[in-house]
Amino acid sequence: MRFRNREHAATLLAARLASYKTQHPLILGIPRGGVPMARIIADALGGDVDVVLVRKLRAAFQPDLAIGAIDESGVVLKGRHMEVQDVDDPYLREEIRVQTEVLRTRRDLYTKARRPLDPSGRLVIIVDDGVATGCSMLAAIRSVRARHPRKIVVAVAVAPPESLALLRQEADDAICLQPPAYFFAASQSFEDFSEVTDEMVMAALTGTAIQAAVPT
Numbered sequence: 001m002r003f004r005n006r007e008h009a010a011t012l013l014a015a016r017l018a019s020y021k022t023q024h025p026l027i028l029g030i031p032r033g034g035v036p037m038a039r040i041i042a043d044a045l046g047g048d049v050d051v052v053l054v055r056k057l058r059a060a061f062q063p064d065l066a067i068g069a070i071d072e073s074g075v076v077l078k079g080r081h082m083e084v085q086d087v088d089d090p091y092l093r094e095e096i097r098v099q100t101e102v103l104r105t106r107r108d109l110y111t112k113a114r115r116p117l118d119p120s121g122r123l124v125i126i127v128d129d130g131v132a133t134g135c136s137m138l139a140a141i142r143s144v145r146a147r148h149p150r151k152i153v154v155a156v157a158v159a160p161p162e163s164l165a166l167l168r169q170e171a172d173d174a175i176c177l178q179p180p181a182y183f184f185a186a187s188q189s190f191e192d193f194s195e196v197t198d199e200m201v202m203a204a205l206t207g208t209a210i211q212a213a214v215p216t
Helices: 005-014 018-023 036-045 088-113 135-145 162-168 200-206
Strands: 025-027 046-049 054-058 066-071 075-077 123-130 151-157 173-178
Touching: 005 018, 005 036, 005 123, 005 151, 005 173, 018 036, 018 075, 025 036, 036 046, 036 123, 036 200, 046 162, 054 088, 054 135, 066 088, 066 135, 075 088, 075 135, 088 162, 123 135, 135 151, 135 162
Parallel strands: 025 046, 025 123, 123 151, 151 173
Antiparallel strands: 054 066, 066 075
16 A cells, blocks of 8 residues: 555554544654644544654664654663674764754744643654654653553554554654565655754644645
8 A cells, every 4th residue: 555645644554543432532743744634533533743763773874764762851862773783882972962952943943933832641652754763652652651641542554563562662653654574674665755943843733734845
């Protein structure tokens, strides 16, 4: 199965999540790609939308490979690839510094659109367009769990089976539209996987019209 775009995937996820419609869920998108999807799902379920800020920690010579992740409180999750990649301490410290700065910049920017919402006691649905190693989503689950939600549901368009199994161990429920046996990249499951900009994230948070990026 291929999705036309993130909107198509979000609409399908909203249908799968319809049983939560009466519970006023808090839909948290992982920036950037998950946030416009979170807006669509929140509108369909009558919920609120916000972000959960996490960043993957990149392998030194394979920047698309996550060796871990960090949340905005500074908690580091070490992924299964960290030992395999034989990551040295100076590199890891620098990568943590770089990604922490990205998180701070995004929090400052997104707060201009809308102040963060408290997940305490709420049904929380964490959304992303795709999961690879699962590090970022695991960091997001743990970050939200520390703030005492009533329940955490993960909703993603695509994820490899082994990563989805890890998410199901930590979330209360996990929905994935497509868990392919052979996974290379989330983008392969989309006809249009255009970049999501910070402006599009802020538009999703405020509920204003979202203009898709034009592929180059």
